[in-house]
Amino acid sequence: MKNKIIVFLMIGFLGVGLTSCDDSLEVINENEPDFKKVYASASDVKNVAAGLYQEFYGSTMSYYGVAMLMATAADNASCSWGNQAMRDMSWEPRKEWTNTPGYSYRGTTKYQFDKMYAVINTASLVLKAIDNGIDLGADEAQVRAFARLNMGLAYGTLALVFDRAFIVDETISIENATVADAVGYSEIAAKALFYLDDAISLSSSSYTLPADWMSTPMTNVDVKKYASSWAARILANVPRNSTQLAAVDWARVESYANAGITSDFSVVMDGWNKWYQMSGDYLTYPGWGVVDMYVVNKMDPLMPAHWTDDAAFPAPPPSSNASADNRLATDFSYLNSNWLRAARGYYHWSSYRYSRRDTEYAGGTGPMPELMLSESDLYKAEAMAYTGRLAGAAAIINAGTRTTRGGLPAVAADLTAIKAAIHHERVVEMVITGAGLQFFEMRKRDFLQKGTPLHLPLPAQTLETFGEAQPFYTFGGTTGVAGEDYSTVGWR
DSSP states (O other): OOEEEEEEOOOOOOOOEESOOGGHHHHEESSOOOHHHHTHHHHHHHHHHHHHHHHHHHHSTTTEEESHHHHHHHSEEESSSSSGGGTTOOOSOOOBOOOOOTTHHHHHHHHHHHHHHHHHHHHHHHHHHHHOOOOOOGGGGHHHHHHHHHHHHHHHHHHHBBSSOOHHHHHHEEEEEEEGGGHHHHHHHHHHHHHHHHHHHTSSSOEEHHHHSSOOEEOOOOOOOHHHHHHHHHHHHHHOHHHHHHOOOOOHHHHHHHOSSSSSSEEEEESSSSSOOHHHHHSSSSSEEEEEEHHHHHHOTOOOOOOOSSSTTTTOOOOOOTTTTTTHTEEEOOOOOOOOOOOGGGGGGGGGEETTTHHHHHEEEEEEEEEEHHHHHHHHHHHHHHHTTTHHHHHHTTTHHHTTTOOOOOOOOOOHHHHHHHHHHHHHHTTTTTTTTHHHHHHTTTOOOOOOOOBBOOOOOHHTTTTOOOOOOOOOTTBBBBBTOOOSOOOO
């Protein structure tokens, strides 16, 4: 089985990853460069490592991945165009995910799954090269840390999005792999935290990453903070329901958040060259996505939270509520008409679109937040709230964007009010930052509409490659375990 690679994850495992017990699932790739040639020198290894985060960020924020469908499924954005399953994940009532090899948008989950393993395997091979004797000198700590960071981000994304995945790295391979070797999201999340902890530890040594590695210069201290905030993001968002949410290790979340970022981390877009947040552009560009009325109602409770599926439903006028969140006027723009097709459901319609990032999207340049300070701070508040320190939680919220940007009154030291305030900030302030962030927020609060999948299954093409028999497993509607695989409550 030497010189053979499994095709379902990515072309290019180069000795790291999975092998199948069925030779029919393997192909010889005569064009694949040999590992020793690709990673022959220190400069080769560093050049390969340099592209890890761009691969991660570019794919999680891509048009081709799951960011857009998660936004519509979460009732954060709305779009009835079929592209990338945005409509299929936001039908009312909700339907199951079509996990078949012939489904039009089958590539959406396959793309996300494969891209995460592209990051994982490249990072693993970088580490393998170092372990095999490539001498990076003073740069070894930063390259090791960067490889571990990106492995943690990729595994964290797999844990947040899919019900299961496979664990492989520079020391772990799965011989004769089957679907049964995939482990559940909780174990994947734990592995992600292990790699992020390693990145944090390795970043005790002083270094500065070149600007093009993460679109902006990052010191070892910056990397430690970013990894810590991402670890908090994973821990706080992996729950599939409110019962799991209550059981989160909140002390660990708080510890990570306290060691996290102290200012927004933004990717600096460069004119659609290497750095570009494509999914957010599509979700907000005129003619494409609009902000869901659920979000509009959060900012102005006098506005409807849902556009009734009826031609006679009156279009809401612009908000005139003096008590409304200031951001409805600063970050969103009123729509005099709708561009989405009525035949696909009036419930997709909205009276506002998100316009806060229009300038950046117009030229494809400028900073685009990926992980905001407000997000990281809210994990601190959430941890305090769930461990009974309500005054501390309220103080964090009241010092943040709720008041500084929203102009809203201070929240009281009351658990229900604090949880509502945290939710408000996540759906209003963090629009399009962190792929899937609002979906994870709605999921763990039991707010996703009834029938919405709580996570996505292994892609149909992956299952097909493994020789699994159809019909393939899936989630949504009433398929799966109620409350664990699909939503049974919902905000409406």
